[in-house]
Amino acid sequence: MIKKKIKYIDPKIWQLIKKEEKRQEENIELIASENYISQASMYAQGSKLTNKYAEGYPNKRYYAGCKFVDKIEKLAINRLKKLFGAESANVQPHSGSQANQGVFFSILNAGDLILGMSLNSGGHLTHGMKLNVSGKLFNVISYGLDKNQKIDYEYIEKIVYEKKPKLIIAGASSYSLHIDFSFFSYIAKKNKSYLLVDMSHYAGLVAAGLYPNPIPYADFVTSTTHKSLRGPRGGIILMKSKYKKKINSAIFPGIQGGPLMHIIAAKAVSFKEALSLNFILYQKQVIKNSILLSEILKKRNFKIISKTTKSHLILIDLKNKNITGKEAENILSSVNIICNKNVIPNDKKNARITSGIRLGTLAITTRGFKEKEIIIIGNLIADAILFRKNIFFLKKIKKKVKNLIKFFPIY
Numbered sequence: 001m002i003k004k005k006i007k008y009i010d011p012k013i014w015q016l017i018k019k020e021e022k023r024q025e026e027n028i029e030l031i032a033s034e035n036y037i038s039q040a041s042m043y044a045q046g047s048k049l050t051n052k053y054a055e056g057y058p059n060k061r062y063y064a065g066c067k068f069v070d071k072i073e074k075l076a077i078n079r080l081k082k083l084f085g086a087e088s089a090n091v092q093p094h095s096g097s098q099a100n101q102g103v104f105f106s107i108l109n110a111g112d113l114i115l116g117m118s119l120n121s122g123g124h125l126t127h128g129m130k131l132n133v134s135g136k137l138f139n140v141i142s143y144g145l146d147k148n149q150k151i152d153y154e155y156i157e158k159i160v161y162e163k164k165p166k167l168i169i170a171g172a173s174s175y176s177l178h179i180d181f182s183f184f185s186y187i188a189k190k191n192k193s194y195l196l197v198d199m200s201h202y203a204g205l206v207a208a209g210l211y212p213n214p215i216p217y218a219d220f221v222t223s224t225t226h227k228s229l230r231g232p233r234g235g236i237i238l239m240k241s242k243y244k245k246k247i248n249s250a251i252f253p254g255i256q257g258g259p260l261m262h263i264i265a266a267k268a269v270s271f272k273e274a275l276s277l278n279f280i281l282y283q284k285q286v287i288k289n290s291i292l293l294s295e296i297l298k299k300r301n302f303k304i305i306s307k308t309t310k311s312h313l314i315l316i317d318l319k320n321k322n323i324t325g326k327e328a329e330n331i332l333s334s335v336n337i338i339c340n341k342n343v344i345p346n347d348k349k350n351a352r353i354t355s356g357i358r359l360g361t362l363a364i365t366t367r368g369f370k371e372k373e374i375i376i377i378g379n380l381i382a383d384a385i386l387f388r389k390n391i392f393f394l395k396k397i398k399k400k401v402k403n404l405i406k407f408f409p410i411y
């Protein structure tokens with residue numbers, strides 16, 4: 001019924017949505033920051049909660065009629081606190097970027113010094129990149145990887161003592177290993193810096209107990225909800241109770257107006273799912289798949305940055321294959337395998353070209369891929385890149401991809 005009505009009202013948009021749904025079904029999704037959310041969470045997102053204005057926080061709203069959305073937001077907060085063992089939580093950030101901004105504006109002033117991982121080494125643009133508000137408003141120093149392609153802890157220790165940043169940020173978008181949060185906490189405390197851990201990529205693994213939990217170590221922990229947490233597109237902030245007031249007012253009225261109650265409901269649904277045994281089993285398979293994929297690619301003589309993975313993601317250095325990240329992305333896309341080009345440490349090519357690609361196993365594991373399928377796609381990726389000049393061969397690979405995913409409908 002509803003479908004029909006939407007079709008009638010806006011056929012152009014409806015057709016494009018249908019096309020995008022088909023594209024998702026027909027492609028193997030290896031973008032490390034994407035996932036497929038549950039029908040239940042999606043329904044909450046598409047619900048009539050979107051009609052409600054609820055500026056403020058539960059029991060302290062600026063509008064009437066918030067009886068039920070108050071209950072929804074409280075449930076979301078309580079589930080989230082339970083999931084990570086946090087003292088306090090804010091579920092209103094519209095995105096991961098806004099979660100980070102919420103933290104910045106709760107404790108920093110313009111011109112303060114922050115330390116984050118550089119974008120080129122695997123950090124996120126909200127950690128001080130010059131075109132981002134974090135880089136425009138604050139003074140920034142950055143760290144990267146050492147010669148073993150691990151986070152350069154020695155340099156961090158040195159630079160923190162020397163420059164005394166007010167805020168230290170730990171967290172990354174293309175770092176495959178564990179981050180030593182206890183080290184960051186030690187250095188931050190010694191220097192009296194605040195510590196923010198942005199666990200956007202790892203949150204689901206943390207929730208399942210498969211990646212170190214930053215909560216005991218950090219003043220603030222931010223995350224997106226749509227990557228490994230497998231929830232709706234959005235952000236969250238977890239903090240020590242003593243920061244609750246500052247964080248809440250930095251989000252509203254600081255940088256946001258009314259919360260997206262439909263998204264908060266969908267977050268609550270996803271947090272409940274993440275508290276289940278099934279979610280732990282899912283995350284275990286995510287890591288198994290990622291390790292296996294990296295091993296297959298290593299066997300095919302691909303170079304894995306940091307040598308291995310302890311998470312859902314793998315960063316590949318393509319220099320020895322004489323292909324740029326951009327070309328590899330295009331070749332793989334032509335055989336219905338979707339990933340993103342990615343700069344690698346000391347990359348001589350710019351962000352539009354790059355010398356690497358980033359792969360992740362979140363979406364394909366949700367789809368049901370296990371060891372057997374990983375072996376197949378690992379080798380198809382290698383074949384497509386190695387024999388990219390052979391159009392006939394690429395066509396055969398595409399057919400194999402289509403045959404494989406036939407048995408794994410997403411919804």
Ligand SMILES: *Cc1c(COP(=O)(O)O)cnc(C)c1O
Nearest residue numbers: 095096097124172173198200224
């Ligand atoms: C994805 C990501 C974000 C930003 O999330 P958006 O919702 O796209 O704003 C922030 N930090 C890290 C480390 C990320 O990987």
